Structure formats: C-alpha cells, structure tokens
Amino acid sequence: KNQVEQSPQSLIILEGKNCTLQCNYTVSPFSNLRWYKQDTGRGPVSLTIMTFSENTKSNGRYTATLDADTKQSSLHITASQLSDSASYICVVKNGGFKTIFGAGTRLFVKA
C-alpha cells in the first residue's frame, strides 16, 4: 500500500532555532517528492521538489534531502522565523495524477 508517514506530528521551537522534519514513504513506482507549506486557512504552497536522482535541494532557509534507497526525506529549516509556523506536508507522486499526502507536521515557532 502506498503510504507517506511524517514525524513529528507537531513541533514547538523558539524563533531563530533550526529544526528538521522527517518523511518516510512506501510508494511504488516513485516519480518525485515535494514538500509543501500550508498556513492555516490557505492552500499548500510548494517549497521543493525532489526527483529520484537528487539528494539535496535548497530554497532559501529550507533544505530538503532525499535518500531513495531508504525511502526517506527530510526538510531542514534554518534560523526559524515566526512566519514559519504552519503545517509542512510531504507529498509523493507515483507517475499518475494521484498524489500521496503525508499527514503533515504542525510547526509552531515561538518568540
């Protein structure tokens, strides 16, 4: 069964600190993996996209990694800001229109 599991479920950090979110997937065949950020009451916004051959990709303070062998991905957020408070969703595509969503990690950044 195609599944995407994320951890932790929620996370509280102080402003300025770093954090890492985890995503494990059992999706076959694998096409690509994306991390989305979703603010409360708004639609998800794509942060990064990882294909099978990519190990690391950065987008500003966000760095995503992918290990296709262990089927794990991580999203590292550097120097967190209050505006980083949101849900972060790991999404895997298996070559079709259907997309497998993780349950998300809810990040709270406190001043």
Next chain:
Amino acid sequence: DTEVTQTPKHLVMGMTNKKSLKCEQHMGHRAMYWYKQKAKKPPELMFVYSYEKLSINESVPSRFSPECPNSSLLNLHLHALQPEDSALYLCASSQDRNSPLHFGNGTRLTVT
C-alpha cells in the same frame, strides 16, 4: 498571491441549497483538481480533469458535480449537502501529471 483563484472564500449553505464553487487559472495548465480537506488532515482527492475531460472521480457522492467549461475554469456544483461535507475545498492545477500542484487558497464551506 496564488496563481489559482477560488471563489467564494467562504460559503455557508443549508442542506437544501444549490451552490457552486469556482476555480480559475491562467498558467496554461492542462490538469485541474478538486480536493477536500478536513481540519488537521491532508487534502483528499475528489476529481481530476485532464484536457477538460474528467479523468478521475474518487467515488465522490453525486451531490458533488464537477464541471470544466474550458481549460482555465473548473466548477464544483453542490446540491443537497450534509453537515459532514463542511470542509476546506481546494482547487489545484498542474502542467501535466508529474508537474507540481499549484493550489488555490480554497473555499471554506459550512453546511448547516
């Protein structure tokens, strides 16, 4: 601002009402999607249109009726909904089946 525009932002309707949700994109994307999202849950796929034809219907009840008038527009017609249908309804588009999804900000629907 998102490149996928959804209207209205909020909608309250009774169980006997008929209403429509609208979605528009001008990125030239040929695939458009409807998702339903309950609080603290990931989005759930409802429908996919590819080149203006219905490609996927995830066994959605007939009280939800999608329509794709042209390549830029996607509607979701609602009739005789139930309170449990209250949710955030998200529209998305993509260039093709493997391209990133671009989401709108959704319509917050409350059924009373």
